[in-house]
Amino acid sequence: MKEPAKQPKNASFEGFSPALFGFLWDLSENNSKDWFDAHRRIYTAEVLRPIKALVGEIGGILGSLNQDMEVEPRIGRTVSRINNDTRFHKHRPPYRPYIYLGFPRRGAKWSSGSLLCVGVFPQGVSVGFYSGGRAKLPGHAIQETIKQNPRVFQKYLDQRRIPERYFELAGKEGQATKWPLPKTARRWVTLESFTIGEHFDSSDPILGRRAFVDRAREILLDLYPLWLFSQSADLEHDLQLYNESIPRLTDQSSMAAD
Numbered sequence: 630m631k632e633p634a635k636q637p638k639n640a641s642f643e644g645f646s647p648a649l650f651g652f653l654w655d656l657s658e659n660n661s662k663d664w665f666d667a668h669r670r671i672y673t674a675e676v677l678r679p680i681k682a683l684v685g686e687i688g689g690i691l692g693s694l695n696q697d698m699e700v701e702p703r704i705g706r707t708v709s710r711i712n713n714d715t716r717f718h719k720h721r722p723p724y725r726p727y728i729y730l731g732f733p734r735r736g737a738k739w740s741s742g743s744l745l746c747v748g749v750f751p752q753g754v755s756v757g758f759y760s761g762g763r764a765k766l767p768g769h770a771i772q773e774t775i776k777q778n779p780r781v782f783q784k785y786l787d788q789r790r791i792p793e794r795y796f797e798l799a800g801k802e803g804q805a806t807k808w809p810l811p812k813t814a815r816r817w818v819t820l821e822s823f824t825i826g827e828h829f830d831s832s833d834p835i836l837g838r839r840a841f842v843d844r845a846r847e848i849l850l851d852l853y854p855l856w857l858f859s860q861s862a863d864l865e866h867d868l869q870l871y872n873e874s875i876p877r878l879t880d881q882s883s884m885a886a887d
Contacts, residue, residue: 640682642686644838645679645749645836645837645841646675648671650751650753650831652672653749655668656724657726657751660723665724680728683747684701684707685702687747687842688700688702688732690850691732698732698735698745707730707731707732708728709725709731727751727802730748731747732849743860746758752830752831753828753831753832754831755828756826756829756844756848757827758824771823772818772823774858780814781865786812789854791851791852794851795810795848795851797810798825798826799824850875850878
């Protein structure tokens with residue numbers, strides 16, 4: 630893992646407005662180019678602008694921890710495209726009524742590796758870790774690493790209180806079902822799904838406030854070691870760097886709510 634790098638200053642995140650969730654709901658019911666073009670101004674101002682701002686602020690923290698991550702607010706890299714690729718799938722609607730914010734390894738495709746990510750849906754927002762790739766669980770790379778390092782993983786679970794604070798998120802996009810997480814490393818090796826984090830309903834007041842960026846950063850910092858267990862070539866070194874950096878990064882994150 631490369632040494633941390635300074636990140637550029639980005640626009641501040643001030644919360645998601647009700648217009649964002651309203652736009653995504655309406656898009657799911659009016660999924661056509663004519664409708665989207667007529668409402669493009671709302672998409673730009675109420676959807677894309679705060680999403681890019683959120684990426685910039687979260688990326689500033691993650692980028693200071695790991696330079697290997699893609700953290701700049703860029704459509705097609707850290708922000709998913711809202712339009713569907715219909716060249717080879719004519720039956721697909723032209724747009725997706727949701728957007729993902731993801732922080733992949735630089736140069737890697739979202740589909741080929743794990744992600745720390747935020748999903749923005751008509752029903753709400755999910756923040757967490759996704760194992761990614763096409764490998765079926767159980768037996769994914771992260772589970773093999775846990776199996777080889779059970780004591781290290783157990784220490785992480787206990788120190789960050791992962792089973793008490795987060796959930797296994799299941800269900801379709803935006804319709805998250807929260808399943809309790811196992812408390813022992815041994816049981817994580819047999820998990821059927823590896824989407825871990827927290828889901829916020831669209832009516833949750835925190836989504837409309839700047840304080841949400843602080844909570845999202847906290848979640849992703851807590852779950853960052855899952856990304857290391859899935860991808861790190863030097864797990865011991867990278868976990869040591871994480872443990873040394875987390876007090877500073879937590880202090881820096883807490884300023885977002887001020």
